[in-house]
Amino acid sequence: MTTSTGATDRSTREQPEFGVLYAEIQQFYAHQMQLFDSFLAEPWAGTFTEEAVFDVPTLPRPVRGRAGLAACVRHNEEAARRTGERLRHWLGMLDVQPRPDGTVHTRAYALVYLTPPDGEPRVHRVCVMEDTLVRCRGHWRTAHRVVSRDDLA
Numbered sequence: 001m002t003t004s005t006g007a008t009d010r011s012t013r014e015q016p017e018f019g020v021l022y023a024e025i026q027q028f029y030a031h032q033m034q035l036f037d038s039f040l041a042e043p044w045a046g047t048f049t050e051e052a053v054f055d056v057p058t059l060p061r062p063v064r065g066r067a068g069l070a071a072c073v074r075h076n077e078e079a080a081r082r083t084g085e086r087l088r089h090w091l092g093m094l095d096v097q098p099r100p101d102g103t104v105h106t107r108a109y110a111l112v113y114l115t116p117p118d119g120e121p122r123v124h125r126v127c128v129m130e131d132t133l134v135r136c137r138g139h140w141r142t143a144h145r146v147v148s149r150d151d152l153a
Contacts, residue, residue: 018098025096025106025133028140033089039080041073042066049134049143056147084117087124103143104133110147126150 028047035044045066048054054069055062063069080086094108107130114124132144 018096021098021104022094022096024140025104026094028133029091029094029108032142033091036073037086037088039073039077041070041077044073045069047141048145049136049141052142053144054142055145057149057152086115088113088115088121091129102135104140106131106133 032047090111091108097105110127110129112125115121134143
């Protein structure tokens with residue numbers, strides 16, 4: 001004999017929708033991080049809202065807006081040219097929390113790998129990334145990002 005409660009039925013119905021959302025958010029981040037690591041400044045900045053806030057401990061103050069975001073990527077590209085080092089960002093342990101207002105809060109671990117020109121890749125930074133994502137014309141965009149680093153805790 002099986003019994004069913006409304007809560008079980010409801011959570012079962014909602015799971016496929018959540019699975020689709022989760023996959024969308026994972027794809028969004030895969031695309032966004034590859035743009036960043038490829039120094040595609042404007043396309044990367046375009047994954048943020050017009051008035052986005054980007055708060056990372058490697059910068060003296062939060063960056064606001066797409067023009068500032070694109071400038072950060074161009075600065076990173078110039079630094080990579082000087083040193084010959086490559087950075088790659090890897091996100092994992094992604095937690096996705098839909099909000100009643102339609103936004104999504106995410107929290108993920110971000111590992112930054114550094115590969116010197118003639119050396120072995122190594123973990124350069126271990127971070128936590130927290131975002132507020134919004135849908136804009138059918139696409140996810142980052143409205144607010146806060147990154148913290150384990151070594152600066």
